[in-house]
Amino acid sequence: MVERLGITEDEVRVALDDLFELALLRESAETPGRLHAVDPGIGLRQALARQQAELARRQRQVAEGQAAIARLIESCGRVQERAGPAATELLGMDQVQDRLELLAQETEREVMTFMPGGAQSPAALAHARRNDARALARGIRMRTVGLDSMRNDPATMAHARFLTENGAEFRTSAVLPHRMIIMDHRAALVPIDPRDSRKGALLVLGPGILAPMIALFDQVWEIATPLGAATDPDRQGLSTRERALLKLLAEGLTDEAAAARLGFSPRTARRMMADLMERLDARSRFEAGLKAAQRGWL
Numbered sequence: 001m002v003e004r005l006g007i008t009e010d011e012v013r014v015a016l017d018d019l020f021e022l023a024l025l026r027e028s029a030e031t032p033g034r035l036h037a038v039d040p041g042i043g044l045r046q047a048l049a050r051q052q053a054e055l056a057r058r059q060r061q062v063a064e065g066q067a068a069i070a071r072l073i074e075s076c077g078r079v080q081e082r083a084g085p086a087a088t089e090l091l092g093m094d095q096v097q098d099r100l101e102l103l104a105q106e107t108e109r110e111v112m113t114f115m116p117g118g119a120q121s122p123a124a125l126a127h128a129r130r131n132d133a134r135a136l137a138r139g140i141r142m143r144t145v146g147l148d149s150m151r152n153d154p155a156t157m158a159h160a161r162f163l164t165e166n167g168a169e170f171r172t173s174a175v176l177p178h179r180m181i182i183m184d185h186r187a188a189l190v191p192i193d194p195r196d197s198r199k200g201a202l203l204v205l206g207p208g209i210l211a212p213m214i215a216l217f218d219q220v221w222e223i224a225t226p227l228g229a230a231t232d233p234d235r236q237g238l239s240t241r242e243r244a245l246l247k248l249l250a251e252g253l254t255d256e257a258a259a260a261r262l263g264f265s266p267r268t269a270r271r272m273m274a275d276l277m278e279r280l281d282a283r284s285r286f287e288a289g290l291k292a293a294q295r296g297w298l
Helices: 009-021 040-082 092-106 122-137 148-152 154-165 207-223 240-250 255-262 266-279 285-294
Strands: 025-027 035-037 087-091 110-115 141-147 169-173 180-183 187-191 200-205
Touching: 040 240, 040 285, 087 092, 092 122, 092 180, 092 187, 092 200, 110 207, 122 141, 122 154, 141 148, 141 154, 141 207, 148 154, 148 169, 154 169, 169 207, 180 207, 187 207, 200 207, 240 255, 240 266, 240 285, 255 266, 266 285
Parallel strands: 110 141, 141 169
Antiparallel strands: 025 035, 087 200, 110 180, 180 187, 187 200
């Protein structure tokens, strides 16, 4: 195989591992010790099914985590009146911003942020940039998740690019839990009233309270889309025709057969597929199908 393909033995082994992982190669049931190539259409459907099942599982975990955080926030509000050290109430945006600046100075390792609400106000972006720039200059790891809709706002996107250009990591998600900032896994800020973050925030401390918050962030981070992954930020998801085309191609139909089934020309099918591969940053149709499933587009 090495001689026939003109590549190294290590490259062959890596390729075989990839094919096994994608269910496109398995051990022969008829001849033990030999390999059997699986029909690409069958393998793709199996891979998509696995990806969709995994995505559904993670989305359920995120929903469960979000509900747990909502209960924690409500509990912290009650605890704050009785046991001050667990939760400190910060009333109004001035108190919140003052505490954020202090926490930013004290942070030593990492800041994790949920940034819901889509487009951010100029004042919020300016304040965030000052604190973020100081933290990044000190080598603090920063991970932020915003809403997909913020990709349509130039000012918010400029802030996100500023972060990534200076070493931070930024992703977006179709939906997000309430606003949340976690510093060094030891302190978190959450809104007193999730419907109006300008009322103030609760500063919560303690590993028992922070553990589910950190777990929720990691779950959302895992399924969120990295900034820059979509080449055209104004076009999220799939149209009805694009979704139908991907599903037919995943079933093994050719461009011509899929186009005939959908009622347009093969040239249109090829153009649509090329556009999808570009938007998904995919190098093959198979990879495009997997990435579309990972994003929940199928």
